[in-house]
Amino acid sequence: MIRVISVFTLLLTLLIAASLTFGDISISWRAVFDVLSGSIDASRQDVMIVLELRLPRVLLGILVGTALATAGTITIAVLRNPLAEPGVLGINGGAAAAAMAVIVLMQDPPVFLLQVAGFCGATIMAGTVFLFSWRGGTSSLRIILIGVGLGALASAVTTFLSAFGEIGDVQRAMIWLSGSVYDANMLKVRLLSIWLVVPIILTFLLSSELDLIRFGDNAARSLGQPVDKMRGLLIFICVMICGAAVAVSGLIGFVGLIGPHIATRLVGPAHYRIIPVAALVGACLVTSADLVGRVIIAPAQLPAGIVTGLIGAPFFAYLIWGRRHDRG
Numbered sequence: 001m002i003r004v005i006s007v008f009t010l011l012l013t014l015l016i017a018a019s020l021t022f023g024d025i026s027i028s029w030r031a032v033f034d035v036l037s038g039s040i041d042a043s044r045q046d047v048m049i050v051l052e053l054r055l056p057r058v059l060l061g062i063l064v065g066t067a068l069a070t071a072g073t074i075t076i077a078v079l080r081n082p083l084a085e086p087g088v089l090g091i092n093g094g095a096a097a098a099a100m101a102v103i104v105l106m107q108d109p110p111v112f113l114l115q116v117a118g119f120c121g122a123t124i125m126a127g128t129v130f131l132f133s134w135r136g137g138t139s140s141l142r143i144i145l146i147g148v149g150l151g152a153l154a155s156a157v158t159t160f161l162s163a164f165g166e167i168g169d170v171q172r173a174m175i176w177l178s179g180s181v182y183d184a185n186m187l188k189v190r191l192l193s194i195w196l197v198v199p200i201i202l203t204f205l206l207s208s209e210l211d212l213i214r215f216g217d218n219a220a221r222s223l224g225q226p227v228d229k230m231r232g233l234l235i236f237i238c239v240m241i242c243g244a245a246v247a248v249s250g251l252i253g254f255v256g257l258i259g260p261h262i263a264t265r266l267v268g269p270a271h272y273r274i275i276p277v278a279a280l281v282g283a284c285l286v287t288s289a290d291l292v293g294r295v296i297i298a299p300a301q302l303p304a305g306i307v308t309g310l311i312g313a314p315f316f317a318y319l320i321w322g323r324r325h326d327r328g
Contacts, residue, residue, distance in 0.1 A: 001273050004266050008280035012062070015287045019058045020050055022291065024299040060184035061290045061304070062283040063192045064249045065259075069282025070200055071242035072256020073263075073274055077210040078234050079140045083319060085256040086242040088147045089235060092253075093154030094125025095246040096177055100158045103173040104165035114176065115247040122243035125154060130235055143235075179252035179305020181290055188248050199240045200279075206234065207271035214269075252289075252305040254312020255282045261319065285311070 020032045027046055034042040035050040071086045079088060086092065098121025102109050129150055133142040158177075162170045203210075209230050212220045217227045242256070263277035286304055289311070293302035 001267050001277070004277055005280065008277065008284060012280060012284050012287065015284060015291065016058050016062075019061075019287060019291045019294075020054050022295050023049075023054065024294070025049060056186050056189050057181050057184040057290065058287060059186075059189045060181045060192065060248065061286040063189065063196060064181060064245045064252060065255055065282035065284070065286030066200070066279040067192075067196055067241045067245035067282075068252060068255035068286070069259030069263075069278040070203055070275060071238045071245070072282075073260040073271065073278050074203060074210065074234050074238040074241075075256060076260050077214045077271065078231055078238070079144055080214055080216065081140065081144065082261070083257070083316070084144065085254070086238060087151065087253070087256075088144055089238065090125035090129045090147050090150050090154065091122040091239060091242050091246060092251050093151035093158075094121035094123070095119070095243065096251060097121055097125075097154040097157045097161075099176055099250075100161045100165075100173045103176070104161045104169045118247035118250075119243045121154075122246055123239050125150060126235065126239040126243075130232065175303070176250045177305075178303040179250040179308070180293075180301075180303040181249050181286070182301060182303075192244060192248055195244050196241060199237045202237055203241070204272065204275050206230075206237075207275060210234070210271040211269075250303075250305060252286060252308055254308050254315065255285055257319075258282075258285060258308075258312060258315055261315075 017029070017032070020036075021027055021029060027049060031042065031046045032050055033039075035046050068086070071091075075084050075086050075088060076082060081088075095118040098117040099114055102114055102117040106113075129143060129147045132146045132150070135142070162173065165173070209225060212223055212225045213227065213230060213234070220227050220230075245252075259278040259282040260274060262281045263274045267273040267277050285308060289304040289307035293304050293307050296302060
């Protein structure tokens with residue numbers, strides 16, 4: 001495990017260095033070092049590009065990737081479905097519908113209001129899914145089915161709003177929905193990092209509970225776990241983590257699916273091992289997706305969500321094919 005963490009930490013460090021160096025205006029490695037070390041040799045232009053534009057973007061990408069991968073780890077374990085991701089809980093659909101409503105129905109809404117709306121929409125939708133799935137208790141199958149149904153309803157609301165909104169407003173909404181960290185700043189970085197500390201620590205502390213609930217309700221109850229309460233707590237933590245990430249970056253898909261699966265392949269099924277490795281994989285994935293999106297068609301930029309989608313769709317197909325092969 002230590003070797004795996006060291007490799008991904010080194011990879012993330014290289015991605016950070018590359019993200020600070022490359023872009024529509026490239027900066028030498030020496031100039032980046034001078035800026036970060038506070039050298040008097042650093043030019044004002046380099047300081048502005050590195051510290052005000054690229055560094056907040058890199059840090060926000062790391063936080064968003066960590067959050068999405070951690071939330072995905074929780075979702076896969078709670079729903080006991082290797083193809084599940086936080087979107088099954090209605091988080092993506094609720095956030096998208098709420099954000100679209102704010103952008104389309106209000107004139108020039110402030111950025112913070114868009115983020116608050118996204119988080120509230122994700123929380124309300126996830127709470128509704130959990131409430132509707134309650135029948136003297138919850139089950140993974142009911143949560144998945146109701147989550148898919150309500151997610152489709154939220155998608156219909158989003159489409160309805162986009163059909164009747166002003167073209168300019170709809171375009172802004174679509175850019176947000178595609179998922180990106182292009183408007184990052186240090187205030188967002190600080191707020192998201194403070195918000196994520198407690199739920200991510202709780203997730204790690206509850207790693208043994210994730211191991212239990214993954215084996216099924218009956219097995220978990222026989223080992224003394226209050227399954228319904230624990231499932232509700234874990235879903236709440238998942239919403240706190242993923243809802244905040246979606247609120248600042250929009251919908252960056254497949255990170256919550258790719259991170260946990262790669263971590264499981266590398267370090268085994270124990271969640272105290274999966275969680276830190278999945279978080280590192282998610283951070284590397286979003287950081288690299290943002291870097292590729294910035295340089296591949298520079299000076300134009302491709303949203304990170306599109307890049308992760310291009311990676312995640314084949315990965316999802318691979319998972320489906322692997323399960324089909326296992327079943328013969």
